[in-house]
Amino acid sequence: MKEKILKELYTHQGKYVSGEELSEKFQVSRTAIWKHMNNLKKQGYTIETTHKKGYRLVETTEKLIKEALKEHLETEEIGQEILCFDSIDSTNNYCKKIAKDAVHGTVVISEEQTVGRGRLGRNWSSPKGEGIWMSIVLKPSIPPTEGMKMTQIAAASVCKAIREITDVEAYIKWPNDIVVGGKKVCGILTEMAGELHKIDYLIVGMGINVNNQEFPEEFQGIATSLTIQKGKKIDRKTLILCILKTFEELYQHYICQGTLEKTLEIIRLYSAVLGKTIRIIKGEEEIKGKVLEINDEGLLKVQLEDGRQEMLISGEISIRSENGY
Ligand code: BTX
Structure with a gap:
């Protein structure tokens, strides 16, 4: 019900909807509507209430709806x-x-x-x-x-x-x-x-x-x-x-x-690592290598310090720049 009320308020695009209209539409009492509104407010929605006009959802960019x-x-x-x-x-x-x-x-x-x-x-x-x-x-x-x-x-x-x-x-x-x-x-x-x-x-x-x-x-x-x-x-x-x-x-x-x-x-x-020297961290082990390419499967080809080339699979690896994060 709370969801339905929220949708109704939202589709009115910031205009007032009366409690009577809502209670008729959803076949619940006006007190029930009022309770749902209070719950929505508690959840962080900004809802303006006036006696005469009813309820209005103030859309804020603060909350994702x-x-x-x-x-x-x-x-x-x-x-x-x-x-x-x-x-x-x-x-x-x-x-x-x-x-x-x-x-x-x-x-x-x-x-x-x-x-x-x-x-x-x-x-x-x-x-x-x-x-x-x-x-x-x-x-x-x-x-x-x-x-x-x-x-x-x-x-x-x-x-x-x-x-x-x-x-x-x-x-x-x-x-x-x-x-x-x-x-x-x-x-x-x-x-x-x-x-x-x-x-x-x-x-x-x-x-x-x-x-x-x-x-x-x-x-x-x-x-x-x-x-x-x-x-x-x-x-x-x-x-x-x-x-x-x-x-x-x-x-x-x-x-x-x-x-x-x-x-x-x-x-x-937009690669931050292509062509760069990186530190490759796998568990306790850390080695340095230069990133040669990102291949068509998305794997990282690196040239290690000892001259070997290796394909890195994302899984359990973390990489850092040469001097820091
Ligand atoms: P990761 O293991 O690569 O990075 C985690 C590390 O990043 C942490 O150990 C900490 O050092 C650092 N860290 C923690 N929080 C932040 C932060 N807000 N900004 C920058 N650094 C941080 C990365 O894992 C994957 C993160 C996925 C998060 C999403 S959020 C939606 C979804 N739900 C969920 O529980 N996880 C994913």
Whole structure:
């Protein structure tokens, strides 16, 4: 019911809707409507109430509203189902719970994550209202070995969208980070469920620092946000819409053509590592190498210090620049 009322308020585009109209439409008492409005207010929606005119949703760019996103969505399958939460443990976790019955392309967004996750059990700081903490459920008919290509599609989409919407010079740090000025502005976590030869579903989680003004002390040298880089607030809704549109274009190209070509064009153009010397960290081991190419499968070809050449697969590897993050 709360959802239906919200939709009704949203479709009236900032105009008043009377309690009587709502109670007739949804066949509930005016007191029930009033209670739902109070709950929505508690959730953070700004709803103006006057005795004579009724209720009016004041659209703020502060909060992500499903109806507002859907209204401007330019995709066919990604985001046809969107779920927005105020607070959740992790959008990836939630996707896992619903994935079996969820339609392909379902998008889950939360204003905050209380247990946001990075790779290998690391944490992801996801403070309320400041970033985009979002996951997409995908159900492609591809072998599990291809699953990690979704990380690349996501990285290319986020990087391109950031550049288009904010003009911030974002780069892709293979395999799963977007960096600005050498600091991390976005991390991507792809998780998969299925059997040896068949994927049941994939979850692509994106954590983007958008309007964060500051970071916990432990991330201060390594994290940044778009607002810090741009010097002004960024509209999260516009950025999300652009990411979903770009993601769908790249995803469909990959599924229909069977190549990562379009994605790799972006990854190579905005690569933070191509041609650079990097430190490759795998567990306790750390080696240096020069990045020679990103091949057509999206793998990183590096020349190691001892002269050997190696293909890096994203999995358990972290890479850092030569002197720092
Ligand atoms: P990662 O393992 O590459 O990066 C995690 C590391 O990044 C942490 O150990 C910490 O040092 C640093 N870090 C933590 N929070 C932030 C932050 N907000 N900004 C910059 N650096 C940070 C990257 O993993 C993958 C992150 C995916 C996050 C999304 S959010 C939506 C979805 N749900 C979920 O639980 N995870 C994904």
